[in-house]
Amino acid sequence: MPTSLSRRRLVVAAGALTVGLAGCTGGDGDATPTATPTSTTARTDPAPVPAEASCAVCNMVPANFPDYNAQLTVEAGDRVFFCSSGCFGAYYVDPGHFEPSHEGTTFAGLWVHDHETKELIDARSAWFVRETNADRVDDPMQRNPLPFADRADAExxxxxxxxxxxxxxxxLDDFDTDLATFYRGRFFE
Known part of the structure; x- marks a missing residue:
């Protein structure tokens, strides 16, 4: 009988250890990197781009383009990632085309990378250059509007x-369907 009692103790101890470790992982069990933020701060501040996130327009991996990727949040809390300012602009102009639940949405936060400094900046205060020559810039998708924090840099x-x-x-308010289709027309077909 000592063997049965030892096995029983081992099984009970293993079960208790499993339950204990499961509780140590924290969180609410939702490990999705694009989960809805739970606070206003989370919606109005940029976040690190998850390695497994896909661009909401072209499906490229934004984390592969740390100097060019962009992101936005909607008032409902969803965070959306992009490989580039061109995909960001297309989504900004017509979010419902890419995500039907975002039709007519209000944006809480919008961020792009400055073309010169590569710093993440607020897209609402950025200046964009309508670059039409893909050969001048080595960035994802080849043709993108170029964001600048300062107008003098754009000039x-x-x-x-x-x-x-x-x-x-x-x-950003100048972005329209014509500009979006110039940069990402094939995704509007």
Missing amino acids: AYVAGYDDLSEADILR
């Missing part, structure tokens, strides 16, 4: 090219 960029002018410097 300096366009001054370097004869085919660009200050008319090519835009704000």
